[in-house]
Amino acid sequence: MILPHAMAYNAPAAREAMDRIAPALGVPDAPTGLFDLIRRTGGPTSLRDLGMAEADLDRAAELATAQPYPNPRELTRTCLADLLRDAWRGRRPQAAAGSAPDLRPSTDEVVASFDGRTNPRLRQLLTDLARTLHAYTIRNDLTPQEWQRAIDFLTDAGHITTDTQQEFILLSDTLGVSSVVDALANSRTPETSSSAILGPFYVAGPPRRRTRQRHRGRLHGHTDVGGHHGDRPGGGAGRRCRRGRLAVQRGRLLRRPTP
Numbered sequence: 001m002i003l004p005h006a007m008a009y010n011a012p013a014a015r016e017a018m019d020r021i022a023p024a025l026g027v028p029d030a031p032t033g034l035f036d037l038i039r040r041t042g043g044p045t046s047l048r049d050l051g052m053a054e055a056d057l058d059r060a061a062e063l064a065t066a067q068p069y070p071n072p073r074e075l076t077r078t079c080l081a082d083l084l085r086d087a088w089r090g091r092r093p094q095a096a097a098g099s100a101p102d103l104r105p106s107t108d109e110v111v112a113s114f115d116g117r118t119n120p121r122l123r124q125l126l127t128d129l130a131r132t133l134h135a136y137t138i139r140n141d142l143t144p145q146e147w148q149r150a151i152d153f154l155t156d157a158g159h160i161t162t163d164t165q166q167e168f169i170l171l172s173d174t175l176g177v178s179s180v181v182d183a184l185a186n187s188r189t190p191e192t193s194s195s196a197i198l199g200p201f202y203v204a205g206p207p208r209r210r211t212r213q214r215h216r217g218r219l220h221g222h223t224d225v226g227g228h229h230g231d232r233p234g235g236g237a238g239r240r241c242r243r244g245r246l247a248v249q250r251g252r253l254l255r256r257p258t259p
């Protein structure tokens with residue numbers, strides 16, 4: 001029960017250590033997060049509850065400072081007495097100045113709104129999505145301007161999406177989510193062949209082509225189809241591509257937008 005208060009006392013001189021502990025606890029501030037964890041799990045948070053008398057606090061501070069020992073922050077009898085007094089009363093340590101507020105109640109409120117979902121899988125997906133998004137936002141200290149830029153980007157992607165041009169699938173491809181989903185769905189057993197996205201006809205580092213250039217010749221790379229290793233042909237007569245790079249996947253030419 002002393003540890004959260006000792007961490008709060010030393011936090012100004014041990015910022016790096018606090019910054020490592022806080023994410024491990026899933027909180028913005030390490031000392032308060034540890035105190036909350038102890039209280040949540042039913043641990044003792046007060047020296048008074050353990051039978052220590054308030055009159056003994058000054059004597060305890062005197063004994064603790066009688067023999068100096070290494071500490072991130074200088075110890076004084078007065079400061080240590082104040083620390084022990086907070087621990088005796090079971091007070092929650094104050095969060096370090098400039099630390100993010102504790103937003104777990106907000107996250108829990110959003111997650112609780114999914115409780116009415118009758119589909120357990122949907123409830124699981126929404127819950128994990130909300131917690132992941134909140135954690136990402138807090139971890140990166142997202143600014144209102146950055147949030148607005150992301151909203152504008154998604155809005156623009158929606159405006160240019162048509163029946164024949166699905167920008168959100170392209171966004172999924174760019175972020176690698178399409179590959180991950182495909183690999184999870186098609187790579188569960190050792191006997192399963194490579195998925196379509198990185199399958200036997202995939203060529204890493206496809207060559208760049210100029211606009212309206214015909215795509216002929218051979219793309220050199222490695223493949224393993226039925227135990228055969230070697231080169232394989234490109235996309236035949238070819239097809240036109242407005243911009244980007246071409247990759248051969250299962251005999252098809254696919255356009256990959258150039259960044």
